[in-house]
Amino acid sequence: MLYFTAIRYKMPESDSDKGKHQRFFIPEPNARPGDTPDFSQLPISPVGSVARPQTSASPETLRDLPFKLIRTLNEDGIPEGEWQPEITIAVVRKIYEYMRLTRIFDTKMFRVQRQGKTSFFLASRGEEALGVVPSIALRANDMCFPTYRQVGWLLARGYPLVKLINQIFNNSDDPLKGKQLPVLYSARDFGFYSLSGNVGTRFGHAVGWAMAKAYRNSDDIAIGFIGDGTTAEGSFHEALTFASVYKAPVILGITNNQWAISTFTGLATNKDTTFASKALSYGIPGLRVDGNDALAVYSVLEWAADRARHGHGATLIEFFTYRSGAHSTSDDPERYRPKEEALLWPLGDPIERLRQHLLTSKAWSEEKDGQLHKMLDKQITESLKEAERIGVLGESKPDVREMFEGVFKEQDWRAVEQLKELGL
Amino acid sequence: MIMNIVQALNSALDVMLANNSEVLVFGEDVGYFGGVFRVTDKLQKKYGHHRCFDTPISEGGIIATGIGMAAEGLRPVMEIQFADYILPAYDQLVSEAARLRYRSNGDFQAPITVRAPYGGGIFGGQTHSQSPEAIFAHVTGLKTVIPSNPYDAKGLLIASIECDDPIIFLEPKRLYNGPFEGYHDRPLKPWAGETDSNVPEGYYSIPLGKAKVKRAGSEATVLAYGTMVHVALAGILESGVDAELIDLRSIVPLDVDTIEESVKKTGRCLIVHEASKFSGFGAELSALVTERCFYYLSAPTIRLAGWDVPYPHAFEWDYFPSPKRVAKSLKKLLEN
Structure with a gap:
C-alpha cells in the first residue's frame, strides 16, 4: 500500500477513550516529538522516470501525472530524463544565488525579530526554490499571487533589500506606510500581489487576473500559490472551478511543505491521494514535482506557462517540499514534530542540491561558492544596518496621517473629524 | 486558584469535557499542539483525540461540521484561531446557525459555541487584531459573549x-495573560493579585445577559466590554470623574436594565470599544440609551472607539483607545 502523504497515520497510545468512539476516525501523524520519523512508505518516483508530454496534450491523456513525482537531479547532482529544462548555466547560477540570498535574509531577519526589532517574521527555509524559480522562469509582465513564504520572488527580481527591511520595521521609509504586518509585502511593479494574513483568499484573484489578460488578448499569465493546509478552504475549490470553466491562462501552485503550523497533510487531504490529483475532478492537468529540485521546478513551470500562453488553460502543480523551520516567529516546531524530521526529509535541501549540481559543471567551485556567500552576507548586513539607521519598529514610523490614507480613494468627513480629534 | 484567562478557559473546557460526553472541542491546531494561545493545552492528552481534535484549515468547514453535530445533539465547542479569520464561516453562522431553529420551527437547533481570540494591543496587524462583534450582534439568533x-x-x-x-465567544487576547489598562509603555502585569483572578477549579456558570457594575459612580456611566473594561477604568481614575463603569459581559443578550438604571442615575453616558466607530456596537448602545433615558440625559452620549480605518500595524497605539482618550471624553461629557 502506498501512501501519498509524507507521514502515515497512527493511533495515539494514550487515547483514554479507546473503543468508545471506534467508528469516529481522527487522523494522526505517525511521528510526534520523541518518535523516529519514517518516510519509507513515501512513494518517490525514480529520477527522470516521468515522461514529459507535449504542452498541448489534452487533459484526459495526463491523468496519471498527479500520482508521480517529477524529478530531474539525481544523487550526484546530474539531471536526468525528459523533464530536464533547457536552461543556461548563467540562469542556474542566478537561481542559486537568489536561493542563497533568501536563506541568509531569512536567517538574519528571524534573529532580528528575536532581538525585539520587529513584531513578527516568517521564513521560507527549505522552500527557497518556490519563491526564486517562478520569479525567474516567468516573464516580467506575469503576475504572482504568492503565499507569505515566497520572498525569494521579490529578491530574484531585484527588489531593494533596504526597502524590504523597512517594511519589516514599519519605519518612516516603509513602502506600505506602516499599514501592514511585517513580511506581508506588496510590489505590483515586481509582479508581486498584495499579501494578507488570511490564507487562500487570493487564489481566485490569480484566476481573475489571468482572465483579464485573456480578455485583453495578451499572452501574459498569472501564477497563484496556496499552502497544502489551505486547500481545505472553499477558496481553493472556487478558484479551480473558475480556472477550469474559463480555461484561464493561470498556473495554480500548491506548496505542499507537509506542515500547516502543527497539523500534518493528513488533515488537509486523505492519505490515499495527492494534492495534485485534485486537478482531475476539474478536468485540468495536475503535476506533482519535487519542490527541492530547482531544475524540476523550473521545468514544470515552463511547461505550464507554455500551455497557458497558448490557450490550453490552467495547470495545477503540487510542489512537494518540506518546511524545515518554524511556521513563524510565533511557534516552536519541536513541540509538535520530531526535531530531526527536517534532516531526514528524503528529498534533501534545495540549496545544497543545486550547489551540488553547479559544482559538477566546472562553471562553479568551492572557492566561488565561498566568495558568493561572503558577498551576499555583506549585502544583507549592510542593508540591515541602513534600515536600522532609519529605525526599527517603534523607533521610527510613517506620519500618523497615513493611518487614514487609502481607506477610500478620497477621505470622507469621518477621517477629517477623526484627524482633528488626534490633533492633526 | 489563581488563573489567567487562558487557564480559566482551559479549566472551563476541562470541566465540560469531564461532565458531558457530548461536548467536543476542535479547531485548527487545538488538538496535539493545544492551540496557538494554549487554551486547549493537554485536553487531547486527557480526554483522547475523539474529544479534542485538530481540523483542516477551513473555517466554513469547521462551523458547518459543528452545526451538523449540534443538530444531531452534540455540543461542539469550536476554536477559530483569530476572530479575523471567521469570515469564511459567516454564511454558516448567519444563514444556518442563527436560523436553524426558527426556520425548522424547532425541529432542529444549533447549540454551538464558537471561541475566537479578538482585539488588538499585540501588534498583530490587520488580520490578528480586529474586533468584529458588531457584525454578529446585528444577526438575530446569534449570541455574542465577551469576558474581561x-x-x-x-x-x-x-x-x-x-x-x-449558537454563541460567538470572543476572547480579548490582550488580556489572556494579564490585565491591560492601555499603558503600553509600562511593564506587563500578571493576573495574580487582581480580584477576578481567583477562579474555582470546579463547575460554576455565570448567566448570560447579566452585566457587572465594575465601579459604582454618580457623575457618568461608562459602558465597555473586553479589554476596554480595563482601559476605561484606568481612564476614569485618570479623569477624576466619579463615573460608574459597567462591564457588559455579553452584548447579545444585553442587560439593558442595568444600563438604563445607571444612566438614569448619572444622566451621562460614555461608550468605549476598540472596533471602529461607524456602525459599531456603540451605535446600538447609544440609540438604546437615547430611547430609554432621553429625559434623564444632561449631555449627548459620547462614543469612544477605534478610528474608521482598518487595523493599522505601525499605528497600534494611535488607533487603540487609551485611558487618556477616556479621561478626555469623560471631561467633555461633564462640560454640559
Whole structure:
C-alpha cells in the first residue's frame, strides 16, 4: 500500500477513550516529538522516470501525472530524463544565488525579530526554490499571487533589500506606510500581489487576473500559490472551478511543505491521494514535482506557462517540499514534530542540491561558492544596518496621517473629524 | 486558584469535557499542539483525540461540521484561531446557525459555541487584531459573549456551552495573560493579585445577559466590554470623574436594565470599544440609551472607539483607545 502523504497515520497510545468512539476516525501523524520519523512508505518516483508530454496534450491523456513525482537531479547532482529544462548555466547560477540570498535574509531577519526589532517574521527555509524559480522562469509582465513564504520572488527580481527591511520595521521609509504586518509585502511593479494574513483568499484573484489578460488578448499569465493546509478552504475549490470553466491562462501552485503550523497533510487531504490529483475532478492537468529540485521546478513551470500562453488553460502543480523551520516567529516546531524530521526529509535541501549540481559543471567551485556567500552576507548586513539607521519598529514610523490614507480613494468627513480629534 | 484567562478557559473546557460526553472541542491546531494561545493545552492528552481534535484549515468547514453535530445533539465547542479569520464561516453562522431553529420551527437547533481570540494591543496587524462583534450582534439568533477577566471567562464559557443557542465567544487576547489598562509603555502585569483572578477549579456558570457594575459612580456611566473594561477604568481614575463603569459581559443578550438604571442615575453616558466607530456596537448602545433615558440625559452620549480605518500595524497605539482618550471624553461629557 502506498501512501501519498509524507507521514502515515497512527493511533495515539494514550487515547483514554479507546473503543468508545471506534467508528469516529481522527487522523494522526505517525511521528510526534520523541518518535523516529519514517518516510519509507513515501512513494518517490525514480529520477527522470516521468515522461514529459507535449504542452498541448489534452487533459484526459495526463491523468496519471498527479500520482508521480517529477524529478530531474539525481544523487550526484546530474539531471536526468525528459523533464530536464533547457536552461543556461548563467540562469542556474542566478537561481542559486537568489536561493542563497533568501536563506541568509531569512536567517538574519528571524534573529532580528528575536532581538525585539520587529513584531513578527516568517521564513521560507527549505522552500527557497518556490519563491526564486517562478520569479525567474516567468516573464516580467506575469503576475504572482504568492503565499507569505515566497520572498525569494521579490529578491530574484531585484527588489531593494533596504526597502524590504523597512517594511519589516514599519519605519518612516516603509513602502506600505506602516499599514501592514511585517513580511506581508506588496510590489505590483515586481509582479508581486498584495499579501494578507488570511490564507487562500487570493487564489481566485490569480484566476481573475489571468482572465483579464485573456480578455485583453495578451499572452501574459498569472501564477497563484496556496499552502497544502489551505486547500481545505472553499477558496481553493472556487478558484479551480473558475480556472477550469474559463480555461484561464493561470498556473495554480500548491506548496505542499507537509506542515500547516502543527497539523500534518493528513488533515488537509486523505492519505490515499495527492494534492495534485485534485486537478482531475476539474478536468485540468495536475503535476506533482519535487519542490527541492530547482531544475524540476523550473521545468514544470515552463511547461505550464507554455500551455497557458497558448490557450490550453490552467495547470495545477503540487510542489512537494518540506518546511524545515518554524511556521513563524510565533511557534516552536519541536513541540509538535520530531526535531530531526527536517534532516531526514528524503528529498534533501534545495540549496545544497543545486550547489551540488553547479559544482559538477566546472562553471562553479568551492572557492566561488565561498566568495558568493561572503558577498551576499555583506549585502544583507549592510542593508540591515541602513534600515536600522532609519529605525526599527517603534523607533521610527510613517506620519500618523497615513493611518487614514487609502481607506477610500478620497477621505470622507469621518477621517477629517477623526484627524482633528488626534490633533492633526 | 489563581488563573489567567487562558487557564480559566482551559479549566472551563476541562470541566465540560469531564461532565458531558457530548461536548467536543476542535479547531485548527487545538488538538496535539493545544492551540496557538494554549487554551486547549493537554485536553487531547486527557480526554483522547475523539474529544479534542485538530481540523483542516477551513473555517466554513469547521462551523458547518459543528452545526451538523449540534443538530444531531452534540455540543461542539469550536476554536477559530483569530476572530479575523471567521469570515469564511459567516454564511454558516448567519444563514444556518442563527436560523436553524426558527426556520425548522424547532425541529432542529444549533447549540454551538464558537471561541475566537479578538482585539488588538499585540501588534498583530490587520488580520490578528480586529474586533468584529458588531457584525454578529446585528444577526438575530446569534449570541455574542465577551469576558474581561479569568473568573468571568470560565463561568461565561460554561454557560455558553450549556446554552441551546449558537454563541460567538470572543476572547480579548490582550488580556489572556494579564490585565491591560492601555499603558503600553509600562511593564506587563500578571493576573495574580487582581480580584477576578481567583477562579474555582470546579463547575460554576455565570448567566448570560447579566452585566457587572465594575465601579459604582454618580457623575457618568461608562459602558465597555473586553479589554476596554480595563482601559476605561484606568481612564476614569485618570479623569477624576466619579463615573460608574459597567462591564457588559455579553452584548447579545444585553442587560439593558442595568444600563438604563445607571444612566438614569448619572444622566451621562460614555461608550468605549476598540472596533471602529461607524456602525459599531456603540451605535446600538447609544440609540438604546437615547430611547430609554432621553429625559434623564444632561449631555449627548459620547462614543469612544477605534478610528474608521482598518487595523493599522505601525499605528497600534494611535488607533487603540487609551485611558487618556477616556479621561478626555469623560471631561467633555461633564462640560454640559
